[in-house]
Amino acid sequence: MKLKTMLLAVTSLSVLGGAALAQDRSVNVYNWSDYIDESILEDFTKETGINVVYDVFDSNEVLETKLLAGGTGYDVVVPTGTFLSRQIQAGVFDKLDKSKLSNIGNMWSDIEARVAKYDPDNAYSINYMWGTTGLGYNVEKVKAALGEDAPLDSWDLLFKPENAAKLQECGIHVLDAPTELFPAALNYLGLDPDSKDTGDIEKATELLKSVRPYIQKFHSSEYINALANGDICLAVGWSGDVLQARDRAAEADNGVTVEYAIPKEGALMWFDQMAIPADAKNKEEAHEFLNYIMRPDVMAKASNYVYYANGNKASQEMLNDDVIGDPAIYPPAEAVENLYTVTSYPPKVNRVVTRSWTSVKSGQ
């Protein structure tokens, strides 16, 4: 009799414990800063009862260093394609269990095909957002410095020293991202933007050094505010960030007009991919999160908020006109042909690239 009550007590306890566990389900997400409409996370918790612990980073390097150290505690992370491919090689990620991802049919096969360069068969990741690295500029100030016929849709703005010299006065910022600037310089020189040849990289270094004296700062997020406030007139930046600057300037009504251009010579196309680390503790919840993100209405909401294109075909009907209709976000087919993608550098070449970047930035 006594034994029975004890057993009963134990089982009821474990049932209670189980219920408590179910309530405590959570998923740890590590994403880029300013990269989601936060109400998406609240809605996800409401619908599934899974708590989202959300944390942000602002460079692929920081994310990668954490992932390579292992034991990050994150269940969903968002590296860019070039970084993802190396991380897959290092064994950072687990393959996705596609049987748990019922919404995967919504994804855009064009984007999946391009991502396959980094993640063959898209086995480890789904696309979250994609975009381009191009030029953001202050229309009035650039025209004032270079005249009405300024080459607004061309890398000439930056890479022709005589132009850069004139824009120096009103300020030029450049992304602190060697893996994006070397391809841009190579492409401008008519070389393969994905070149791993150190001779080519030297030529790109020369080009970057020729305009270095006119660049005020190398930074990957400050240009958003600087463009919006009119502190600078030209930035090499990421599409959505420049468009956020455009909207902030419009809201502030401060006489600043910011525009984004995918230069006619071509621009880098990049992909931010969601993946699940192999040592993630909440894989079940991570899959549920990815599946939720792939719902057309959720993805549309995210793009409408951050002004980046997504890899979800089904979401396109639900996008606002100023997103789907903007060629800077969803470039028309002929502009897409001008976009190039790059792969990651092998370690030896990578060292040459970073070293060259340091020498461009510091003159050392």
Add this chain to the structure above:
Amino acid sequence: MSKAASRSKRGLGGWGLIAVPYFWLLIFFLAPFLIVFKISLSQVAVAIPPYFPTFDLYEGWQAFREGLSELSLENYVWLTEDALYWKSYVSSVYIAAVSTLITLLIGYPIAYGMARSPEAWRPTLLMLVILPFWTSFLIRVYAWIGILKNEGLLNQFLMMLGLIDEPLVILNTNVAVYIGIVYSYLPFLVLPLYASLEKLDGSLLEAAEDLGCPPWKAFWKITVPLSLPGVIAGCFLVFIPAVGEFVIPDLLGGSETLMIGKTLWVEFFNNRDWPVSSAVAVILLLILVIPIVLFQNQQQKMAEKNQ
């Protein structure tokens, strides 16, 4: 004789007491150092963690010995091949030395003033020196961005006074780095200096005065030498962390600011080269430890001589 006596008297409790700091050093200094040193002898790999060999206790003695044979000094050779590293070290030591000097010039009068102030004020003054620590270091450095930038408080103020017509470019230059370091580390110099100045025996100065010594000479002959231990402790407390400083040059410095902390960051994050960045860190440690040890020896000899 007295030394021998005290040694023989040291019981179990005495040894236990000494063991605590040694144990602390072993766990929190020596062990991490050995790990970093080991990584500096390894090679880069695309793996978790991104270097090999990694020693796994379960793989047994044979694997351990094979791993040992993989270690090499290659990364240290690499550091000598590119002038960037030496320039970074030299530039860091230079920036730290200049900052320490400026901190001393500002900190000495502060500490002296505090030590000579009425006794009732001293706790309040001491509190004011410590007060900035109540706010995060990072936020205080960020605040300097707002002060120093082109449209910042300092430039607005100077332009309002009509002292300058165009904003001074301070942010993103070495000048901003000096300002940041001096500001951040000033309390570390003032506190030990104040402690040694406060203990100063006032009757010595009175005696000097009675014997006709002018105040400036008394200060130079008595106060300065007696405060020297405080000066040296304070300077070390500023100089050592300033050499390896990363946050201040990163936030306030420009792209021409070359400091070893930033070079290390680039190795670690952009090149994913943990072995080379570990080698950079080991060399940095040597650069800092050697002068300290030499100084300690010197001090000891002096002390023995005086006795």
